[in-house]
Amino acid sequence: MKGRDLLSLLEPLLKVFIFITRLFPQFILRIVYDLSRFIPWRLGIFIRLILIRTLSKSGNNIYIATNVTIKNPEYMVLGDNVSIHENCFIDANGGLEIGNNVSIAHNSSIVCFEHSWADITTPIKYNPLVLKKITIGDDVWIGCGVRILAGASLSNRTVVAAGSIVNKAFEGNVLIAGVPSKVKKALN
Structure with missing residues (x-):
């Protein structure tokens, strides 16, 4: 079966x-x-x-492997057929939407906030957090060891190469890679 x-x-x-x-x-x-x-x-x-x-608000057929840390799941929306593999870290504090048919490979991180440093009289780690939503569209494959940072957006049918850092919005139907990520080629 x-x-x-x-x-x-x-x-x-x-x-x-x-x-x-x-x-x-x-x-x-x-x-x-x-x-x-x-x-x-x-x-x-x-x-x-x-x-x-x-x-969280979740669709059907969700797979979460062992040792996946999910913080603030109440701010997370998962579509159908989402898989999150071993050793991933997700903090949805700023809002996280993941579409349908998304695979997140092992050792990846998704963090929906940044530290501010505006108050110079306070150590940076105690400055207020800046919350920024992350959106991941449908049919997205996130390779192993990827870091998706606050405010980033991946449109439908996107492949993110292993080890990439995603820090901005990308149109769909592309392969992105690098630190920081850039479009490497269109998917046919």
Whole structure:
């Protein structure tokens, strides 16, 4: 039985678990999510799916691998068929929208805020955060080790090469790469 077939069979059970988890306070669910990060195999995937669909606005067929840190999931919207692979870090504090059919490879980071440094009498780490939304369109592949910074935007059908740093908006149907990222070629 394929993964999608199994998930469709489990969908009614998934809805029951989501209903039950919504009865718990958010801080308890976040603690349980943090603990579930290290549970491997299908059990861990199922637990993380329940929790992320409870804590955020999420579509169907979401895959979150082991050791994925997600902070501020209440500001995150996930489309259908999204996969987030091992060792990724996501902080959706400034708002994060991820479209359908998106794959985020291992060791990538998405951070929706920046530190300001305007107040010179206060250390930079204590200056206020500047929140900036990140938008990732449909049919996007984010290679391993990519960093997507606050305010960035990736339009539909974009490939981000491994190790790239994305710090601005890009039109769709392109391959981008580099530090900082630039359009390398159009996708045909």
